[in-house]
Amino acid sequence: MKVIVVGAGISGLSTAWALAKRGVQVTLLEQGPVPNPLSASGDQHRIIRRAYGGQGGYQRRIGAAFDAWAEMWDDLGAKHLVDTGFLLLSQTAGDEGEEYLTGLKEGGYAVEEMSASETAGRYPFIDASTIRFGAFSSEGGVLLCQKIAADLRDWLVRSGVDMREHTWVSAVDASAGSVTLESGGVLSADHVVVTAGAWTLGLFPGLATDLTTYRTAVAYLTPPEDLRPHWENGPCILDVGGTVDGYVLPPVAGTGLKVGAGVHKRTSGPNEGRVPEEGEGITIRNLFAPPFARIDEYGIADVVTCAYTFTSDEHFFMRSEDRLSVVSACSGHGYKFGAVVGRKIAEGLLAKDLEAARVWLEARD
Template sequence: MKIIIVGAGIAGLSTACALTRRGAEVTLLEQGQIPNPLSASGDQHRIIRRAYGAQGGYQRRIGEAYAAWDRLWDGLGARHLADTGFLLLCRQPGDEAEGMRDGLIAGGYAFEDFSAAETAQRYPFLDGESLRYGTYSPEGGVLFCQKIAAGLRDWLAARGVDVRTDTRVASLDAEAGRVHLESGEDLLADKVVVTAGAWALGLMPSLSQSLTTYRTAVAYLTPPSDLQAHWETAPVILSTGGPVEGYVIPPVAGTGLKVGAGLHKRLGQPDQNRVPEPWEGLSLRNLMAPPFSRIEEYKVADVVTCAYTFTADEHFFVEETGKAVVVSACSGHGYKFGAVVGEKIAEGLLEGTMDVQRVWLEARD
């Protein structure tokens, strides 16, 4: 089977890998370089974790996600994952952190609770007086996006896969399986997989009925020197709790200390406003206090913008139209499932079971 994949973020790369393993003829198109710093999966690192709060379907699927990453590591000959565990910081009753803890209880997953004082003692960068309690689980860590993308790119190239960078798609004919490039070239395939993230709506405007594009940003901070070592051995902070519900990725394996918050996102097209505003870094930093202590001593090292597609209920999206299959596993939490998404899409294409794979990916059960 001849398959064109539009978009070489984690979903496109892992789908290309899974299809190549199964003998398909793959052409992978990417509008920039691989990794593309403007893509949703082009940043330094992302979180993988068990806790999902009310989204129990994704919580139950994390085991399969880990298994798919293990298969990918075996193929690449390198493991681009740091097992840090994750921390939930509850600051007020019923906040996101407490909801995620409740989800762990409902699923029967192990975790450890710490008092506010204990949490601050273990993690000296936290203000214990701002906390109700902390919850730790070992089932989480940090995926190194740029290393993963580069490894998959090289793996595909070594196997003769047609990987085209700096190649923009002008239009797509889903019924004919035709992709028209800005260069004027037309490509035909048995199937076209669209894994273009926020750029998918430009190729298929009808997707706007199901997907909404947001622009957000994350900040990289330089902590006070006496706290650096504590941060380097810290777990992922999955939720800072309270009204902000921020998240933090520690500076492991030479990466930066990244902070972000869902409330920072706003409607926006993927090619617009990608240069950070002067105020964004300090704004993101300040959202972290509380629970951070000494926030004024943290310097903003960098600010990176991101573009995501979201469904209304933040479940993944899979739709077949003619010979095209659109996959949007973003909604702000898709990266951790990247390896298994590729396997599921490849299986659906080659075995004609895309409806079955869609049910798995939507994770409503």
């Protein structure tokens, strides 16, 4: 069996990995380098966590994600996951911090609940007067994206995958199972899997009824010196509570202190606005007061722009037709499932049951 994978973000890399392990001949095409700094998988680190609030299907599936990552660490000979655990904060009744906590409790998953003062006592970068409570779960941590992509790239090459960086695809033919390269060449296979992330609509504009592309950005902060050790030994913050949909990744394993907020996004093409705007880092930083204490003492080390596709209900997207499958995660939350997404696509192709793969990825049960 021959498969062409278009796009070498985490879903594409993992699909190539899972197929190659099963003896499939794979060609992997990527428009830039691997890792590609413009891709959603090109940043320093991402959160993996159990909590999913009202999306119980993903909450139940995270165990399979951890299993797939463990298999990948064995193949790569390195574990690119730092087990920091994750923290939930609530500022107002019914906010996402409380929603995530409720989902964990209803699912029967262990979580440590803390008062506002207990939370700030453990994590001095939090202003106790701005939160209602905190909650900690050990079942989560930080995935080191750039190290994962670099090691997967090298593993795929060693395993005989035809890896082609800086190769643009201009068209895909579902019935022929072929792709046309911008250079004019045509490649054919038994199946084509497109995992092109924010560039998917460039190949399939008709999917705009299902997918919307957004431009967002994250900021890397320099904390006050007395708070630095607390951040370096702290957990991810899955949600800071309130209304900003804010998340935080601690500076571990050579990464920076990253903050991002769901409210800081706008519809945009994947190549538009990729240079950070003047003052954008400060704007993002200031979304985190509350609940951060002493926000003005945090410097801006860097700002990184990102482009994501979203579905309207924030579930994953998969559509198959003839000899083509298009797969898209929803926003950044797709990264944590990257390894198991690749596994499910490979299983579906070999079992000739891509519908089962779609049902699993959409996680509506």
